Amino acid sequence: MNKVMSNIWMITLYILPALLLLLVLIYIPLGLSAYYGLMEWDGIGNMKFIGLENFITGIQDMKFWSSVYHSFLLALFSALSLLAYLAISLILASNIKGSDILRKIYLIPMLLSSVAIAQLWIKVYNPTNGMLNSFLMAIGIDDPPAWLAEPSLVLYAIFIPILWQYAGFYILIYYAALKNIPAALVEAARMDGASPWQVAFNIKLPLIKGVFKVTIVLAIVGSLKYFDLIYVMTGGGPNGASEVMASYMYKVAFRSYDFGYGSAIGFLLLIITLMVTFIVRKLTVSDEEELQY
Amino acid sequence: MQRVGYVVLYVILIIIAIVQIFPLFWLFLFSLKDNQQIFAKSPFSLPDHPHWENYLKAWQGNIGTYFFNSIWISTVAVVLTVLFASMATFAITRMKWKLSKLVLGLFMVGLMIPLHSALIPLFKLYLSVDLIDNPISVVLSYTAFHLPVTMMILLGFYYTLPKEIEEAAIMDGCSVNLLFARIILPMTTSVLSTTVIINMIYNWNEFVFVNTFISSDQYKTLTVGIQNFIGQYQTDWGPIGATLIISIVPIPILYIFFSNKIVEGMSASAIKG
Numbered sequence: 001m002n003k004v005m006s007n008i009w010m011i012t013l014y015i016l017p018a019l020l021l022l023l024v025l026i027y028i029p030l031g032l033s034a035y036y037g038l039m040e041w042d043g044i045g046n047m048k049f050i051g052l053e054n055f056i057t058g059i060q061d062m063k064f065w066s067s068v069y070h071s072f073l074l075a076l077f078s079a080l081s082l083l084a085y086l087a088i089s090l091i092l093a094s095n096i097k098g099s100d101i102l103r104k105i106y107l108i109p110m111l112l113s114s115v116a117i118a119q120l121w122i123k124v125y126n127p128t129n130g131m132l133n134s135f136l137m138a139i140g141i142d143d144p145p146a147w148l149a150e151p152s153l154v155l156y157a158i159f160i161p162i163l164w165q166y167a168g169f170y171i172l173i174y175y176a177a178l179k180n181i182p183a184a185l186v187e188a189a190r191m192d193g194a195s196p197w198q199v200a201f202n203i204k205l206p207l208i209k210g211v212f213k214v215t216i217v218l219a220i221v222g223s224l225k226y227f228d229l230i231y232v233m234t235g236g237g238p239n240g241a242s243e244v245m246a247s248y249m250y251k252v253a254f255r256s257y258d259f260g261y262g263s264a265i266g267f268l269l270l271i272i273t274l275m276v277t278f279i280v281r282k283l284t285v286s287d288e289e290e291l292q293y
Numbered sequence: 294m295q296r297v298g299y300v301v302l303y304v305i306l307i308i309i310a311i312v313q314i315f316p317l318f319w320l321f322l323f324s325l326k327d328n329q330q331i332f333a334k335s336p337f338s339l340p341d342h343p344h345w346e347n348y349l350k351a352w353q354g355n356i357g358t359y360f361f362n363s364i365w366i367s368t369v370a371v372v373l374t375v376l377f378a379s380m381a382t383f384a385i386t387r388m389k390w391k392l393s394k395l396v397l398g399l400f401m402v403g404l405m406i407p408l409h410s411a412l413i414p415l416f417k418l419y420l421s422v423d424l425i426d427n428p429i430s431v432v433l434s435y436t437a438f439h440l441p442v443t444m445m446i447l448l449g450f451y452y453t454l455p456k457e458i459e460e461a462a463i464m465d466g467c468s469v470n471l472l473f474a475r476i477i478l479p480m481t482t483s484v485l486s487t488t489v490i491i492n493m494i495y496n497w498n499e500f501v502f503v504n505t506f507i508s509s510d511q512y513k514t515l516t517v518g519i520q521n522f523i524g525q526y527q528t529d530w531g532p533i534g535a536t537l538i539i540s541i542v543p544i545p546i547l548y549i550f551f552s553n554k555i556v557e558g559m560s561a562s563a564i565k566g
Contacts, residue, residue: 004463004468004469005387005388005389005459005463005469006388006389006390007469008390010388010469011384011388011390014380014381014383014384014388014469014473015380015381015384015385015396017377017380017381018377018378018380018381018400018440018444019381019396019399021377021433021436021437021440022399022400022403022437022440022441023399024418024437025411025415025418025433025434025437025438026403026406026411026437026438027399028414029410029411029412029413029414029415029418030406030410030411030414032414032417033410033411033413033414036413036414036417043416043417088305088306088309091302091305091306092306094302096302096303096306102306102307102310103556104548104552104556105310105313105314106309106310106313107555107556107559108313108314108317108545108548109313109317110559111494111544111545111548111555112498112541112544113497113498113499113500113515113516113540113541114498114500115498115500115516115517115519115520116516116519116537116540116541119519119520119523119533119537120316120317120320120537121316123320123323123530123533123534124316124319128332129331129332129336129530130336131316131319131336131337134335134336134337138335164312164313164316167309167313168313169559169563172556172559172560173560173563176560214563215563218563221405224407225407225408225409227409227501228500228501231500232500232520245409246407246409249409249412250409250412253412253413254505259413259417262413263413263414266409266410266411266412266413267410269407269409269410270406270407270410273405273406273407273410274405277405
């Protein structure tokens with residue numbers, strides 16, 4: 001038994017295809033992005049070593065930092081929206097008839113491509129014929145804004161479809177966690193005279209704290225990677241007002257053909273994402289330990 | 294009193310459901326209208342008669358090719374992803390070797406990596422082996438980048454498989470390959486089908502890899518193809534709506550048949566790690 005299942009050739013045979021793909025197409029490119037970041041390179045011609053110049057440019061590039069700021073803002077919005085999703089899940093999981101079909105309806109936008117969602121919401125936001133402004137004009141607001149062309153509004157306008165897209169996903173997760181709470185616990189509390197509010201805040205929410213932490217990490221890290229929706233809806237515009245890290249990197253590399261600088265930004269994106277993941281995990285874990293002692 | 298509260302909560306939940314599907318209903322409405330109706334009448338009005346010619350117009354572009362590409366590229370990538378992920382999960386959870394924990398860790402860290410950080414080096418890699426504007430680059434990228442999440446869903450299931458089964462099989466002289474192909478894989482069909490559907494949705498909706506690696510129309514998938522098509526028809530809303538509907542319609546069909554699997558896969562892809 002042991003001999004067969006620890007045969008080195010068999011192990012290699014089974015792990016190799018996946019491991020090779022992982023190393024060659026993910027880990028090695030990640031390392032290379034740091035290396036290419038040290039080059040001046042237009043994507044086709046020869047590379048020229050220029051040291052840390054690209055990284056120094058990045059640190060001084062206000063456009064880059066404004067894209068970082070927008071990414072963090074979206075991450076903050078996403079984290080806050082979790083509270084709304086949680087509230088909806090609490091209602092949905094409290095013995096509501098048809099809760100199963102409702103949560104399945106909520107999930108529909110999550111299954112569509114971000115490109116289709118972006119195209120649909122471009123139409124929703126159309127200044128004259130879109131669903132939103134037609135509605136606003138119908139209720140007497142004469143001069144509704146051109147949402148995606150207004151630098152001060154565009155980031156919020158982009159966040160609405162994101163909120164819409166991910167609602168079903170997080171509600172699904174919270175719903176499953178809430179349904180996992182032993183019914184006996186809730187019943188006992190009700191018997192002792194606890195109100196629905198008390199049951200929610202003192203029993204249900206503490207019990208799904210772990211799941212909530214996981215979703216915070218997911219929401220924040222996920223937001224730092226946003227690309228498709230923004231790229232299609234605004235291309236980062238108007239005038240950089242909705243530029244995020246990934247879209248800025250893409251623009252520098254594949255539109256301005258500055259692949260060296262693009263690689264440097266790609267690498268900074270990696271470092272920032274990993275650092276934020278680490279910090280958010282650290283914060284939530286120490287929280288948990290506090291609870292235990 | 295409690296009754297009233299219940300009704301209020303119910304109404305809230307139903308309003309949210311309407312918000313979640315109304316934009317899609319509106320999309321379907323304008324996919325059946327001509328420009329005159331779209332621009333002159335209320336956006337919430339029903340079409341005077343359904344303008345199916347919008348769908349004809351949409352189909353006359355390259356959308357048939359894009360549709361076909363989406364199907365075969367997604368399918369090939371799903372088969373490779375699920376096969377390689379199953380093999381790797383089998384090796385990590387059932388076989389005994391020193392580095393298994395470390396390799397598992399590598400795959401799980403892969404879940405957090407932003408693909409944009411790898412994009413330029415990947416582009417250069419494919420360029421150097423002449424795979425740019427070749428769908429193989431897209432298939433390989435889909436497979437590699439979806440291995441971690443697929444393995445995460447599979448892991449929980451593999452850990453629960455009883456050891457006695459493989460012990461008995463090996464005692465009877467069954468080889469590792471037979472054990473995997475004839476015993477383990479059939480036992481995991483339920484979780485396998487979940488990973489197949491989830492991967493199918495991911496691949497169907499993917500945009501960045503195709504947009505970056507593919508330039509000829511003949512290899513583009515729907516997400517990138519409709520993007521070009523819509524660029525040409527900017528003011529012609531009807532065909533745009535029809536194109537979007539065609540591009541998303543397989544998903545609701547899949548959802549009607551496999552909603553439980555999709556729900557299961559979506560939550561498993563988030564939590565287990």
